[in-house]
Amino acid sequence: MRWRVVKAVARQCFLEFWRSPQAVFWTYGFPIMMAVVLGFAFQSGQAEPVTIGVVDNKVTRANLAKLEDEPLLVVDWLSPADADRALGRGRVALTVRWSARDDREVLRSDPSRPEAMLARLLVERRLRQASGGEVAYVPPAHEVEDRPGSRYIDFLIPGLIGLNLLGAGMWGVGFNLVQMRVGNLLRRIFVTPMKRSEFLAGYLLGRSVLVIPEAFVIMAFGVLLWGVPFRGSLLAALTLIVVGGWVFTAIGCLLACRARTTETIGGLMNAVQLPMWILGGTFFANEGLEGPMRWAAEVMPLTHVNRALRDVMLEPGTLLDVWVPVVALAVTGVACFSLAMRLFRWQ
Amino acid sequence: MNQAPAIELRALRKTYKKGRELVHAVNGLDLVVGRGEVFGLLGPNGAGKTTTVEICEGLTAPDAGEVRILGKEWGTGADDDIRARIGVCLQETKFQEHATVEEVLKLFRSCFDDGRTVDDALALVSLQEKRSARQKSLSGGQRQRLAVATALLGDPKLLFLDEPTTGLDPQSRRQLWQVVRDYQSQGGTVLLTTHYMDEAHQLCDRVAIVDRGEVIALGSPAELIRSLGAQHFVVVDLVDADAAPDDASFLSISDVSAVERRDARVECTVASVHTALPAVLEMLERRGVEIDGLSTRHATLEDVFVHLTGRHLREGGAA
Ligand SMILES: Nc1ncnc2c1ncn2[C@@H]1O[C@H](COP(=O)(O)OP(=O)(O)OP(=O)(O)O)[C@@H](O)[C@H]1O
Numbered sequence: 001m002r003w004r005v006v007k008a009v010a011r012q013c014f015l016e017f018w019r020s021p022q023a024v025f026w027t028y029g030f031p032i033m034m035a036v037v038l039g040f041a042f043q044s045g046q047a048e049p050v051t052i053g054v055v056d057n058k059v060t061r062a063n064l065a066k067l068e069d070e071p072l073l074v075v076d077w078l079s080p081a082d083a084d085r086a087l088g089r090g091r092v093a094l095t096v097r098w099s100a101r102d103d104r105e106v107l108r109s110d111p112s113r114p115e116a117m118l119a120r121l122l123v124e125r126r127l128r129q130a131s132g133g134e135v136a137y138v139p140p141a142h143e144v145e146d147r148p149g150s151r152y153i154d155f156l157i158p159g160l161i162g163l164n165l166l167g168a169g170m171w172g173v174g175f176n177l178v179q180m181r182v183g184n185l186l187r188r189i190f191v192t193p194m195k196r197s198e199f200l201a202g203y204l205l206g207r208s209v210l211v212i213p214e215a216f217v218i219m220a221f222g223v224l225l226w227g228v229p230f231r232g233s234l235l236a237a238l239t240l241i242v243v244g245g246w247v248f249t250a251i252g253c254l255l256a257c258r259a260r261t262t263e264t265i266g267g268l269m270n271a272v273q274l275p276m277w278i279l280g281g282t283f284f285a286n287e288g289l290e291g292p293m294r295w296a297a298e299v300m301p302l303t304h305v306n307r308a309l310r311d312v313m314l315e316p317g318t319l320l321d322v323w324v325p326v327v328a329l330a331v332t333g334v335a336c337f338s339l340a341m342r343l344f345r346w347q
Numbered sequence: 348m349n350q351a352p353a354i355e356l357r358a359l360r361k362t363y364k365k366g367r368e369l370v371h372a373v374n375g376l377d378l379v380v381g382r383g384e385v386f387g388l389l390g391p392n393g394a395g396k397t398t399t400v401e402i403c404e405g406l407t408a409p410d411a412g413e414v415r416i417l418g419k420e421w422g423t424g425a426d427d428d429i430r431a432r433i434g435v436c437l438q439e440t441k442f443q444e445h446a447t448v449e450e451v452l453k454l455f456r457s458c459f460d461d462g463r464t465v466d467d468a469l470a471l472v473s474l475q476e477k478r479s480a481r482q483k484s485l486s487g488g489q490r491q492r493l494a495v496a497t498a499l500l501g502d503p504k505l506l507f508l509d510e511p512t513t514g515l516d517p518q519s520r521r522q523l524w525q526v527v528r529d530y531q532s533q534g535g536t537v538l539l540t541t542h543y544m545d546e547a548h549q550l551c552d553r554v555a556i557v558d559r560g561e562v563i564a565l566g567s568p569a570e571l572i573r574s575l576g577a578q579h580f581v582v583v584d585l586v587d588a589d590a591a592p593d594d595a596s597f598l599s600i601s602d603v604s605a606v607e608r609r610d611a612r613v614e615c616t617v618a619s620v621h622t623a624l625p626a627v628l629e630m631l632e633r634r635g636v637e638i639d640g641l642s643t644r645h646a647t648l649e650d651v652f653v654h655l656t657g658r659h660l661r662e663g664g665a666a
């Protein structure tokens with residue numbers, strides 16, 4: 001490998017990217033914006049109220065009128081048909097109707113929706129009170145968890161950094177490589193004495209340098225705007241970001257190494273990214289998953305990037321604490337890159 | 348001098364599968380291009396010109412046959428050596444959209460250990476004023492000249508130009524021809540493809556007419572035209588196509604050896620214009636046929652192609 005060539009390729013690939021405002025926006029600007037918006041959405045400690053549908057009749061009016069005082073519930077009084085439709089469309093989390101035959105209320109909901117469970121508990125409590133069963137009951141006091149480091153936003157920000165490394169790393173590299181193939185530029189380069197290692201190394205370098213500043217922008221937003229703690233070592237965070245960016249860049253390169261059309265590469269990237277979006281531990285902890293889902297989550301690089309970033313930000317983690325995932329991720333990146341080198345097609 | 352030819356192709360074959368059909372893109376082609384020659388591959392669309400050139404460039408692997416470039420074979424450990432000594436201009440290359448002319452050249456220059464400076468290459472194709480223009484703002488001709496400049500950066504011994512002037516205006520074409528001539532005068536060898544007869548005639552020392560993957564004629568443009576025997580044409584435009592005399596009336600004139608018509612135009616192949624022309628005019632006069640226009644022309648490489656295949660170059664070959 002001649003460093004002179006790597007540098008020339010890297011420079012040119014970076015410039016090409018930098019001069020294309022749309023590419024910069026969609027690869028780096030938009031994800032930062034999304035992180036900011038999500039941060040705002042999730043930083044308030046206020047819980048969203050749940051809407052339920054109650055089939056309007058004399059008995060339900062009598063038993064459940066008090067539910068309207070419940071701050072976490074919004075009550076819709078509906079006809080039986082409307083209640084069914086509202087439940088089907090997800091406009092209400094649960095329906096309540098009076099069954100004359102059974103002489104009691106019937107609650108209907110899909111238990112896989114988390115807010116349905118909340119609604120059910122609240123409605124049952126109200127019904128118990130209405131039947132006079134809780135005269136001596138003193139409700140417990142409730143505290144809102146708002147200490148820095150334990151809120152959802154604190155959980156979310158390291159995950160968003162991981163997610164952005166994933167998106168920017170893969171899109172920044174993969175798509176353009178296929179465009180160069182489509183435009184015959186790769187074939188033109190192939191007939192020069194440039195080696196594929198020189199080209200690919202320069203290309204990855206040039207296209208991925210922006211990944212690191214982007215991750216730090218999101219981190220800065222989190223720390224300065226929402227008070228997300230940063231308790232570990234900055235060096236460890238930097239290492240994780242570099243290694244995370246590297247592994248996703250290498251995966252993007254692997255996906256693009258043979259794709260012949262931009263449609264193919266778009267589809268491939270989505271197919272690889274979507275499972276990581278869902279299971280990679282960005283929006284919710286994936287430690288609680290079971291069976292094959294757990295297994296899949298543990299294989300995903302994003303899981304380990306996110307976990308290690310949380311160790312470094314939310315806990316006083318140092319490089320020593322995260323060296324295992326750092327090495328594992330780096331090795332994964334090297335494996336993907338070597339495979340990409342092997343499989344790479346100029347035409 | 349004991350130098351291998353620039354290009355040697357023997358019994359070259361390349362077949363593509365198109366669905367269930369087999370397309371013989373190159374079908375047993377032999378060719379030797381000597382050092383210092385400008386050699387043209389002339390043929391209709393789909394004749395196999397690009398396939399042949401790309402086999403020479405090492406971009407496409409042939410199914411059978413021998414390829415020797417500057418005395419070396421692809422895939423025998425000499426690939427980088429060959430690449431360092433050839434210059435390539437593909438039929439179509441999109442350089443990075445936002446890159447300037449100078450940047451494209453610098454990028455390609457970086458991978459050659461020896462070669463020309465970027466300034467030299469710019470001067471060769473007269474693109475100095477466009478040095479900092481981006482791809483988007485270049486005209487087709489300027490883009491093509493840039494592509495040629497990238498091919499010249501490594502100071503190659505052998506230059507491949509695949510349809511370098513297709514779609515260019517006459518002035519840009521002539522500029523590119525000059526680039527090729529200058530390169531040749533410095534000792535370079537060129538293999539170019541084209542479907543412009545005049546280009547082949549003006550530029551090439553020798554041409555191979557290629558059809559359906561085979562060389563059907565080979566020689567200098569002048570030789571090929573001479574091989575037709577009759578070298579002139581009398582072209583008559585009639586006022587009324589329906590009033591045209593039949594072929595036999597033209598052929599009864601002893602100098603006319605063939606007749607071809609397109610609408611109201613009749614083209615007679617003749618050995619010598621000065622005897623045939625009065626006879627043709629006299630025959631038309633006698634029949635009272637009105638003439639709208641009259642011209643004569645020399646035979647061209649196109650006529651050679653028509654003579655050999657019965658088709659025109661622009662009609663497409665691989666039908
Ligand atoms: N990659 C390919 N896959 C399938 N068929 C191909 C491929 N490349 C070329 N062909 C076919 O091989 C034949 C020769 O193509 P080639 O590009 O060599 O022609 P050409 O003489 O360069 O034509 P043109 O003047 O249009 O550039 C054509 O019929 C073409 O359709």
Ligand SMILES: [Mg+2]
Nearest residue numbers: 396397398438
């Ligand atoms: Mg072609």
